[in-house]
Amino acid sequence: MSLFSLGIARGLVGQTLGMLVGMLLTVVTRVLLGWEAWAAEPAWTVGAVCSIIGFLLGVGALDDWLQWTKGIDTPLHHGPPADKPAWTRYFSVDYNHKVIGVQYTVWGILLLMVGGTVAMIFRTELAQAGLQFLGLGLYNSFIGMHGMIMIFAILLGVGGMANYLVPLLIGAEDMAFPRLNALGFWFNVPGSLLLLLSLFIGGWDAGWTAYPPLSARGPIGYQLFFLGVFAIGLSSIVGSLNLLVTLLCMRPQGMSLFRMPIFCWAVFATSLIQLTATQLIGVSFLMVSVQRAIGMGFFDPRGILGEISPLVGGGDPVLFQHLFWFYSHPAVYIFVLPGLGIISELLPVFSRKPLFGYKWIALSSMAIAIVGFLVWGHHMFVSGYNDILRVPFMYSTLLVAIPTGVKFFSWLGTMWGGKIHFDTPMLFVLGAISVFLIGGLSGPILATVPTDFPLHDSYFVVGHFHATMFGGFVFPFFAALYFWFPKVTGRMYNETLGKIHFFIMTPAFWVQTLGQMGVGVMGMRRRIADYDPSLGNYQIESWHLAVTIAGFAIAFGVLLMLWNFFQNAEVGVAAGDNPWRSRSPEWQIPSPVPEHSFAAPLRVVGEPYDYGLADSGYVSTATPGDD
């Protein structure tokens, strides 16, 4: 078996070749136009576009469609490759949603580790006042890189959970469009590689938000960063489209929308945002990109004659912020809604009680998604936009607290009086609730105009955001990993190591997020490599040190978890089909899940969360003749 029988190896070769072809095209075009042959920025930009196509062609994600354009039908291939070892399917284009889910998750965890490493580097720099080892440009590139890589990682983690779980939860054999599903995953690989590559051709130093005019004038790295985001965005769009069609068209008889497992509602709401809002970050970055490339002055206030005057067509950088936040605020709900869905999904299993207020939770996800479209302006209170916009955006933002509060009370109601089992997944769910509470309570402070003014662009925002991301994504994601690990591998992880991971990570994270908020109140700005040690009555340095140590502790906890999984994936104790005594469909079939998941069409015979109700079931996987 040669290396090139792995799709990903062919993809990487394709990406390299695509890059070279794109650069060559640029040079040839420039020569034909009579311009100077080599210009770095166009060459890298066209090269990067071609490199994405090159990767997809190389890996084979477009094969079937190319056949279709010739009128050749391509039956869907099921099962592991016939002529290669079974593990190779994880490194090649595979159409099974369970394989794709694992691909998403693993690539997401890899990016999580890269992003975490970047964070550890600049956290070390910040542990002491003064500049130790990072230059200013590199520091700025690193903070943006940490942000964007983590966003990619989160989107991949969300995609992993949704792709693996949704068809299983609704008893479908696969997603509605398996080829599109595979394509959706493979967009991520060239996209994240371009993002990493951008660091080596100048980086990009305006932070992950890439506001013009800074991003319109910075190094070439921006173009690769934009293209990386396009690739991930395309993945988001096709992935969410697929999930929506799957959820709407492929539920079994008897599973009405309000009888779906609650995670499906979270995915439904998330997908609606992803499908639509993602276009906006694409278009805002595209505008900056063409402004850099051919001087289309969307955000350049100088206009035609080089004068700042509306009469001569001066652009407006504030427009970028509108377009950008129209995606990037709802994006926060893309990150957290699936996580909140995981919390709602796991709580009844470990409390052995029905989910409290199922419909309210389901509709609160939709409410968050819809209200999420109306709140983007709260990122722009100090941007200088029209004053009358501030108050409506403040109120719409505060409105988000209502559906979020519904979720919190429903979680409390679910746990209340339950027989709670404190297994590792449940611990992470509880950790998630505690952390998300910190994030949630620090939110209104930033949503309120007068308190946002002094705190805007300070580390308080950083602390708030990390709390929402950890509470809304990282903790639930880890809970999901522990919870479904036995289903994916058929083996049990080591419970003691899992608990140690939890008891290291949770307090460490509390220290980190409260520490970040603390230094923010003392006057620490975001995106500044150095600080005055006299801030906060000479206490800021020790606070920073505490945050850095907490960060390393979290990193250690994550490594512990990965080691735990790595150790037990092949040789751990056999877990059995349903170690958590869950009612959910995926636990009624063998572990690991067979190629076609369900042997017979699923029949819905009861409510999903009637835990503790004797003689009740949710689904029956037996054929009707059997019982």
Place this chain on the structure above:
Amino acid sequence: MSAIAIGHAEEQDHGHAHEIDLATYQENTRRNRLGMWLFFASEAFLFLALLATRFYLWRGPHGEIVRPDLGQTAGLVVTVILLLSSYFMNRAEVSIANNKRTDFLISLLITAVLGTAFLVGVVVWEWGMFPSLVEGHIKPTDGVFGAVVFGMTGMHALHVLSGVVLILNVWWLGRKGHFSSERHWGVEACAIYWHYVDLVWIFFYPALYLIGETIGAGH
């Protein structure tokens, strides 16, 4: 080449059109159709963002809506061409549904020709890509006016281009004997995509050419 040969062999084995029964085909078509419309919903946000950009940036000194003087002939002509192409696309789809293959193929070809005419109209006439033929009204570097005109027409032209490629692909497959009155999701997808492109222009045309007081682009 070998891959194509193998593909053809398979095709002969199974018979390409009747591999799955009609009920499955219709079920798949329903899913595909929903997927296509969700894709339109997604794209709508892209085009709405461009429209929002136009109405945000093209403002006079007192906040009134303005537009650059783009010349009305080019705009009206390409609009009518696109409208006509949409009619022929519809005709093609109705024809294949009634198994009138010749009518179907001719209508498709007319649609593709009109689509290409639209593209040429925009690129040569409006953009002035070939100044020796036609002097364009505006350059992409002409402040927000150039940026928005080229941004909107460019993004739309990209969709027209992909639509023309799709139509030609469907036409070529149709000539080879693909599609029937019962199984023509490929034609339908191509048709509704083309109408969608037309739909976008229905909003872009007044936004670019008709709404607001004209203001000199600064020349």
Place this chain on the structure above:
Amino acid sequence: MSEHSTTKRRSGIYREGVLVAIGLTILTAVEFYIALNLSSFAIMMILALLKAILVVNYFMHIRSLWSEDEH
């Protein structure tokens, strides 16, 4: 559905396309005429919406999303 009514319906569909195209042309002409004489954002958008409804309803047959009967 009998053979007769099917053919009737089909020729009806052909005529429908022509009628919609004529409607779109008229609306475009009205749009152009109004724009030359008075420039109103609201009227323009209403006319564009009317055209959009024609296209979405008849050319793109949006009803086929939820109705089995539509083509």
